[in-house]
Amino acid sequence: MFSKRLLGASLNPLMLSLLADGPMYGYQIIHRARILSDNQIQWTNSKLYPLLHRMEYEGLVVAFWQPSESGPDRKYYKLTANGYKALDQAKQEWKAVSAIFARLWGLDYAFG
Amino acid sequence: MFDLEKAIGSWRRQFRYSRLFHKEDLDELERHIRDQVDYLVRVGRPEKVAFQEAVREMGGLVEAEPEYRKIYWMKVQHKRGVLRELRWRMAMLKNYVRIALRTLKKNKISSLINLFGLSIAIGCSIVVYLFLQVAFTLNDFHEHGQEIFLVEHLIDREGDRQAWGTSPIPLGPAMEAEIPQVVRAVRIARHWGTATLNDHVFSDRIHFADEGFFEMFTFPLQRGSTEALADHNAVILSEPVALKYFGEQDPLGRQITITFADDHQASFTVGGVAKAFPRTAEFAFSMLINYETQRDLGIKNLDDWEGLTRATFIQLREKEDIAEVAAQMDRYRALQNAATEDRAITAFAFNNLRDPAPESYEVNMTIISGFHPAEMAMMALIAIFLLTLSCFNYMNISLASAAKRLKEIGIRKVVGGTRRQLIGQFLTENILLCLFALLLGVVLAQGVMAPALNAMNGDIIALSFTENGGLWLFLVGLLLGVGLVSGAYPAFYVSSFQPVTILRGQQKLSNKKWFTRSFLTFQFVLTFITMVTAVTFSLNMRSMAQRDWGYQREHTLVVELEESSQFALLRDEARKHPNVLRLAGSDHHIGVSEDEIVVTVEGKKIDAVRFDVGPNYFETLGLRLTAGRFFEEALGGDASGSIVINERFVEAQGWTEPVGQSVRFDSTVYAVVGVVEDFHYDHFSNPIDPAVFHLTSEFRYLSMHLEAGTGVQTDAFMERTWKRLFPDRPYEAFFQDTVFDNYFRDGRDLETTFTFTAVLALLISCLGLFGLASQNLAGRMKEISIRKVLGASVPRMTRLVNQGFLLMLVLAALLATPVSYLLVSALLDAAADYHIVVGPLPFMVSFALVLVTATLTISTQVYKLVMVNPADVLRTE
Numbered sequence: 001m002f003s004k005r006l007l008g009a010s011l012n013p014l015m016l017s018l019l020a021d022g023p024m025y026g027y028q029i030i031h032r033a034r035i036l037s038d039n040q041i042q043w044t045n046s047k048l049y050p051l052l053h054r055m056e057y058e059g060l061v062v063a064f065w066q067p068s069e070s071g072p073d074r075k076y077y078k079l080t081a082n083g084y085k086a087l088d089q090a091k092q093e094w095k096a097v098s099a100i101f102a103r104l105w106g107l108d109y110a111f112g
Numbered sequence: 113m114f115d116l117e118k119a120i121g122s123w124r125r126q127f128r129y130s131r132l133f134h135k136e137d138l139d140e141l142e143r144h145i146r147d148q149v150d151y152l153v154r155v156g157r158p159e160k161v162a163f164q165e166a167v168r169e170m171g172g173l174v175e176a177e178p179e180y181r182k183i184y185w186m187k188v189q190h191k192r193g194v195l196r197e198l199r200w201r202m203a204m205l206k207n208y209v210r211i212a213l214r215t216l217k218k219n220k221i222s223s224l225i226n227l228f229g230l231s232i233a234i235g236c237s238i239v240v241y242l243f244l245q246v247a248f249t250l251n252d253f254h255e256h257g258q259e260i261f262l263v264e265h266l267i268d269r270e271g272d273r274q275a276w277g278t279s280p281i282p283l284g285p286a287m288e289a290e291i292p293q294v295v296r297a298v299r300i301a302r303h304w305g306t307a308t309l310n311d312h313v314f315s316d317r318i319h320f321a322d323e324g325f326f327e328m329f330t331f332p333l334q335r336g337s338t339e340a341l342a343d344h345n346a347v348i349l350s351e352p353v354a355l356k357y358f359g360e361q362d363p364l365g366r367q368i369t370i371t372f373a374d375d376h377q378a379s380f381t382v383g384g385v386a387k388a389f390p391r392t393a394e395f396a397f398s399m400l401i402n403y404e405t406q407r408d409l410g411i412k413n414l415d416d417w418e419g420l421t422r423a424t425f426i427q428l429r430e431k432e433d434i435a436e437v438a439a440q441m442d443r444y445r446a447l448q449n450a451a452t453e454d455r456a457i458t459a460f461a462f463n464n465l466r467d468p469a470p471e472s473y474e475v476n477m478t479i480i481s482g483f484h485p486a487e488m489a490m491m492a493l494i495a496i497f498l499l500t501l502s503c504f505n506y507m508n509i510s511l512a513s514a515a516k517r518l519k520e521i522g523i524r525k526v527v528g529g530t531r532r533q534l535i536g537q538f539l540t541e542n543i544l545l546c547l548f549a550l551l552l553g554v555v556l557a558q559g560v561m562a563p564a565l566n567a568m569n570g571d572i573i574a575l576s577f578t579e580n581g582g583l584w585l586f587l588v589g590l591l592l593g594v595g596l597v598s599g600a601y602p603a604f605y606v607s608s609f610q611p612v613t614i615l616r617g618q619q620k621l622s623n624k625k626w627f628t629r630s631f632l633t634f635q636f637v638l639t640f641i642t643m644v645t646a647v648t649f650s651l652n653m654r655s656m657a658q659r660d661w662g663y664q665r666e667h668t669l670v671v672e673l674e675e676s677s678q679f680a681l682l683r684d685e686a687r688k689h690p691n692v693l694r695l696a697g698s699d700h701h702i703g704v705s706e707d708e709i710v711v712t713v714e715g716k717k718i719d720a721v722r723f724d725v726g727p728n729y730f731e732t733l734g735l736r737l738t739a740g741r742f743f744e745e746a747l748g749g750d751a752s753g754s755i756v757i758n759e760r761f762v763e764a765q766g767w768t769e770p771v772g773q774s775v776r777f778d779s780t781v782y783a784v785v786g787v788v789e790d791f792h793y794d795h796f797s798n799p800i801d802p803a804v805f806h807l808t809s810e811f812r813y814l815s816m817h818l819e820a821g822t823g824v825q826t827d828a829f830m831e832r833t834w835k836r837l838f839p840d841r842p843y844e845a846f847f848q849d850t851v852f853d854n855y856f857r858d859g860r861d862l863e864t865t866f867t868f869t870a871v872l873a874l875l876i877s878c879l880g881l882f883g884l885a886s887q888n889l890a891g892r893m894k895e896i897s898i899r900k901v902l903g904a905s906v907p908r909m910t911r912l913v914n915q916g917f918l919l920m921l922v923l924a925a926l927l928a929t930p931v932s933y934l935l936v937s938a939l940l941d942a943a944a945d946y947h948i949v950v951g952p953l954p955f956m957v958s959f960a961l962v963l964v965t966a967t968l969t970i971s972t973q974v975y976k977l978v979m980v981n982p983a984d985v986l987r988t989e
Contacts, residue, residue, distance in 0.1 A: 026144055046175045047179060050179040054186065057186040
């Protein structure tokens with residue numbers, strides 16, 4: 001498990017990166033994150049949905065309802081052009097941070 | 113059998129009353145739960161367990177709400193849900209208001225106390241606001257006010273710099289002609305004149321101003337044209353004067369004959385009538401005539417640099433030009449100083465009409481002095497002080513009455529009321545109360561306080577909601593300010609209780625007793641201070657009224673003459689009257705007029721006041737000789753070379769043998785022939801300066817010392833005589849003991865203001881005390897009943913219940929004593945040069961007054977205590 005602070009800081013970029021693969025609904029996002037991180041990232045629903053709503057308000061994602069075969073409609077979120085821009089910026093920032101750590105901790109970290 | 117649809121339906125119901133979740137949000141969350149249930153069922157859990165697990169993971173309303181609240185407003189705007197939100201808020205507000213009204217009705221006494229105290233304080237604040245509004249916007253209505261400056265001059269007197277608002281007569285035109293930055297200069301002069309019209313004789317102040325007056329100042333006319341000012345034979349009237357002279361008739365084109373001093377007379381045609389002047393006009397006019405007319409009439413030599421005019425205003429192209437103008441003033445200084453060596457000017461100064469310098473009130477003879485800052489500060493302090501007292505009352509009473517409402521608070525919290533809502537409810541209650549107080553305060557201000565202030569200060573304020581936008585803002589601000597300040601602490605404190613503690617009956621309020629009591633103590637400290645101030649000023653006024661003026665002020669009638677030739681005629685008639693014991697003429701008169709001169713003694717210059725008087729003046733006024741002699745009619749030499757001085761003069765020079773000393777003024781050397789005891793020629797706010805009496809045969813006053821008790825009769829006789837001798841002149845006379853009436857009236861006004869404040873403070877504090885004492889008693893009824901049953905005596909219980917309050921009063925008295933001593937001494941020093949020494953009497957009187965009132969207040973509770981039947985109280989348990 002990551003620390004709460006790290007989780008908080010990485011929440012936005014992670015969400016953007018996950019949605020970069022294509023539209024997803026909330027349940028799907030949580031599962032993807034859990035699988036990708038070997039259960040190290042466990043978002044609670046009470047945090048996830050308000051975050052998605054905020055990103056929608058900020059214009060980073062758009063939401064749309066789509067019928068589903070197994071029950072009621074699902075609400076999907078997908079990145080907007082602004083969302084992709086924000087993702088690029090986040091990538092650069094995290095790469096820069098990662099490069100600094102690589103220089104600090106040596107090559108075995110970078111290739112390890 | 114578990115039904116998933118039913119279970120989901122009941123899960124959704126918990127969110128029904130939370131406005132933070134929209135339907136769409138719940139659909140989304142529901143879908144999430146369904147997905148999770150599907151997944152868990154697929155991995156082998158029974159449907160019921162799967163649902164419970166999914167819901168647990170989802171979290172309830174309590175966990176979700178804070179996160180959803182954070183983005184709620186974004187969503188409201190986003191989804192255009194503002195209307196819905198507003199509806200919800202209004203519903204809540206309606207609920208708050210309903211509960212508030214019920215609570216106010218239920219607690220009648222404490223509501224009335226709060227209402228009454230607050231409305232008094234609010235009424236005072238409104239009046240003070242209106243006063244300050246006028247004080248801060250004086251003369252602001254002049255459109256060019258920014259560019260208009262009053263020319264002042266400074267003179268050095270023994271290292272003491274004095275500023276004067278008057279200026280040399282030829283200065284204005286010279287500046288207009290020679291300094292390019294000066295667009296126009298306008299001089300203003302004033303003379304008394306007597307106007308005769310259809311057999312009526314009016315005495316009025318006549319103003320003279322240069323032609324540019326109406327271009328410079330914003331005084332619009334209702335009739336006629338401002339060009340009339342250019343006409344030397346025209347006069348422009350103010351609205352009241354036009355009404356006084358012509359009533360409802362059209363004054364335009366009518367003739368008014370005006371007689372000025374020394375019998376200069378001329379006829380003027382009415383060329384215009386001004387609109388009513390704004391309340392903020394510090395100077396205006398009653399009858400306005402062209403400045404140069406003074407020359408035609410022979411009243412004044414207008415080319416003489418020695419002569420001063422009432423005021424000279426200059427209008428510049430731009431406000432910033434003033435520095436360049438100031439740099440060019442040296443030549444005028446030289447001209448002026450060549451003309452008046454004794455009164456050399458150090459520099460000229462300029463005071464902007466829109467933003468006058470803060471120390472303008474210190475400038476001598478200025479026509480834009482503004483209000484004294486101390487007066488403004490005092491008014492503001494009184495208002496803040498009364499507001500503070502009433503806010504304390506509210507806090508105290510609502511904290512004390514919170515005890516009664518603990519269960520309500522507990523229940524509200526248990527059924528889901530948040531702290532924020534409780535605070536909202538308490539504040540609504542308070543603001544509602546403040547609103548009632550505000551309405552009552554407006555009525556009080558309009559009906560009582562504004563008329564009282566206008567009676568003291570001249571008609572300066574008016575409560576007008578249609579013309580005064582600032583007043584609305586002020587009232588709304590006052591409502592919110594007072595409502596929040598007085599309500600915030602009780603609201604936050606009371607809403608912080610835990611429901612469990614409340615409902616178990618364990619919530620204790622007693623730890624806040626010191627808090628309410630220290631508030632009340634502080635209130636009484638303030639009350640004591642105002643009380644001591646009021647009593648001291650009252651005693652001071654009494655002492656001043658009895659103060660020796662240094663001469664015989666009773667039984668002295670003074671008739672004002674218009675010209676010296678009237679004196680002999682009137683004197684001969686007066687001498688025949690048996691009630692007239694002594695009489696004398698004079699050019700100046702003690703308490704009414706004097707000249708300010710510079711006297712040179714042994715090469716040193718000192719300021720002095722000069723009285724030109726006739727023979728027998730000293731004897732008639734009863735001035736007391738301490739050395740030498742008075743003027744003697746028989747000694748011909750007195751007229752030219754002798755003076756009588758006062759003791760202050762002797763003191764200032766350090767003479768041991770004053771008689772025979774010589775002094776110089778008006779380029780003449782005079783010998784001192786006598787010394788009189790110091791006397792008050794001015795009221796007691798001002799120090800007695802060195803004074804010089806000089807013999808004259810030009811008289812403007814006839815003073816008569818009368819047989820005691822014959823004043824009215826002799827006055828009537830003199831008036832008849834006057835009317836017979838000078839039928840077309842108004843008779844003006846006064847008794848010598850009335851010359852300081854204005855001063856005493858101001859003093860009484862100040863006394864009234866302080867007394868008023870003290871009484872209000874006492875009233876408000878006692879209301880607070882009453883509220884607290886009755887709450888205290890109500891809370892201890894059970895205890896008291898049990899004590900009664902067990903046989904406690906009434907005196908013993910009275911002491912038990914009230915000793916805390918009495919101790920508090922004593923503590924307040926102890927704290928207030930040093931503070932009020934310092935304050936009152938400082939106030940007296942600031943207000944007057946001659947005043948009483950602050951002794952123990954005001955303190956004793958104030959403490960007695962407050963203690964008696966407070967004891968009376970508390971004793972209403974003793975009655976309750978005596979009357980209570982223990983059975984009634986204890987039966988309810």
